[in-house]
Amino acid sequence: MLKQYIQFKLGEQSYAVEMSCVREILKPVKVLKLLGAPEFVQGVAKVRDSVITIIDLRKKFGILDTNSENEEPRIVVLECQAESIGLWVNDVVEILETDTIEKIPSIVHYGTITEIIKLEAELIPILNGQRLFTEKVAEWLSSEDRI
Amino acid sequence: MIEQYGQLIPLIYDSLLGKATVALYDCEKYLEVRQGSVVKFPVQNGDTLTEGTGSYNSIHTGKKVVEEIAAHALGIAYFSVAYPLVENGESIGGMVVAISSEMLHINDKLRDTAHDLASSLEQISAAIENIASSAQDLSTSGLNISQSSQNVYEKAEEMEEVVQYIDSVASDTKLLGLNASIEAARAGEIGRGFGVVASEIRSMAVSSAGSAKDIRKIIHGIRQLIGKMSEEMAKFGANTQEVSASIEEIGASIESLTLSAEQLEEMAKNL
Numbered sequence: 001m002l003k004q005y006i007q008f009k010l011g012e013q014s015y016a017v018e019m020s021c022v023r024e025i026l027k028p029v030k031v032l033k034l035l036g037a038p039e040f041v042q043g044v045a046k047v048r049d050s051v052i053t054i055i056d057l058r059k060k061f062g063i064l065d066t067n068s069e070n071e072e073p074r075i076v077v078l079e080c081q082a083e084s085i086g087l088w089v090n091d092v093v094e095i096l097e098t099d100t101i102e103k104i105p106s107i108v109h110y111g112t113i114t115e116i117i118k119l120e121a122e123l124i125p126i127l128n129g130q131r132l133f134t135e136k137v138a139e140w141l142s143s144e145d146r147i
Numbered sequence: 148m149i150e151q152y153g154q155l156i157p158l159i160y161d162s163l164l165g166k167a168t169v170a171l172y173d174c175e176k177y178l179e180v181r182q183g184s185v186v187k188f189p190v191q192n193g194d195t196l197t198e199g200t201g202s203y204n205s206i207h208t209g210k211k212v213v214e215e216i217a218a219h220a221l222g223i224a225y226f227s228v229a230y231p232l233v234e235n236g237e238s239i240g241g242m243v244v245a246i247s248s249e250m251l252h253i254n255d256k257l258r259d260t261a262h263d264l265a266s267s268l269e270q271i272s273a274a275i276e277n278i279a280s281s282a283q284d285l286s287t288s289g290l291n292i293s294q295s296s297q298n299v300y301e302k303a304e305e306m307e308e309v310v311q312y313i314d315s316v317a318s319d320t321k322l323l324g325l326n327a328s329i330e331a332a333r334a335g336e337i338g339r340g341f342g343v344v345a346s347e348i349r350s351m352a353v354s355s356a357g358s359a360k361d362i363r364k365i366i367h368g369i370r371q372l373i374g375k376m377s378e379e380m381a382k383f384g385a386n387t388q389e390v391s392a393s394i395e396e397i398g399a400s401i402e403s404l405t406l407s408a409e410q411l412e413e414m415a416k417n418l
Contacts, residue, residue, distance in 0.1 A: 025325050095349070
């Protein structure tokens with residue numbers, strides 16, 4: 001069954017997220033840093049009439065800063081059961097429509113990545129948007145642990 | 148006495164630098180012949196005067212005889228001047244001088260040569276002026292080209308600004324298209340048509356961005372070409388300057404040559 005995904009980049013690596021989890025994509029906005037917040041939390045930002053938390057997974061995934069001139073950073077707003085998270089990404093590539101999906105063991109990245117898109121030229125890990133909101137993951141993200 | 152006139156022979160001979168033949172004769176024969184180094188008369192002391200020659204005619208006409216003889220006679224073209232010597236109304240003899248034509252003509256030749264030289268130098272001078280003015284035009288053209296290429300460079304920079312604008316519009320359009328697709332998906336079946344539109348918008352954005360990239364490449368290429376042109380123009384400018392300097396040097400040489408030629412002409416006139 002064909003599903004739609006938003007393909008984006010963290011660093012040089014492509015990831016995907018189900019489009020059904022995505023509320024919208026924004027240009028980077030002014031982020032208010034929350035003192036004392038975990039490292040992966042960039043801060044909060046005002047989007048339309050609401051406030052959302054902006055997170056940066058690069059630190060957790062151990063992804064280095066790129067200084068590519070071709071990328072345009074965006075904020076992918078993920079929504080799950082009335083909760084919103086803004087995910088900072090280096091670039092939004094395009095919309096993928098595919099059904100070539102493979103499962104991988106959920107121990108990888110604490111279950112935030114459970115599937116992979118198989119394309120001719122590359123493999124793209126699918127970020128499980130809903131799992132990002134769970135407490136366990138939040139704990140993991142807050143910890144110093146790297147996977 | 149005719150023999151007294153013989154005292155003049157050394158004088159005349161030496162004054163012609165020994166190059167001309169000088170001879171004294173009475174009414175019948177040659178009394179004294181001094182051969183010149185250049186013109187050698189086929190006569191000796193004691194030879195009879197030959198009928199028809201200048202010497203012979205001078206006695207019998209009682210007048211000076213001047214003849215110009217071509218080179219076939221003695222191997223060299225010469226002038227002969229024969230003067231009768233008269234005492235008491237009667238010719239007692241005469242003196243003849245045979246001198247090479249060249250010596251007489253030499254100052255004519257010199258004058259002509261100096262004149263030709265001066266003419267040639269004038270022509271060269273005129274030609275040099277032409278070259279100098281062409282070099283000047285060339286230099287001006289060079290400046291114009293430099294100015295034009297500078298203009299092109301500035302235009303290329305302006306184009307770059309426009310391209311950047313296109314880029315930013317393409318980027319915004321892409322974002323718009325993505326969000327439109329997301330909304331269309333959320334709307335489910337109803338949103339399908341809208342989803343198609345959103346897809347098209349995204350395609351447009353991609354193609355615009357692609358065009359912008361291509362234009363950028365072209366602009367970059369133009370800039371490089373201009374850079375090369377500027378280098379070449381600098382060389383061109385340097386070369387033109389060298390040419391101009393050389394022309395000036397030549398001009399100065401021509402001037403001093405002309406001066407010398409004029410001095411020569413003056414000297415030739417006064418010979």
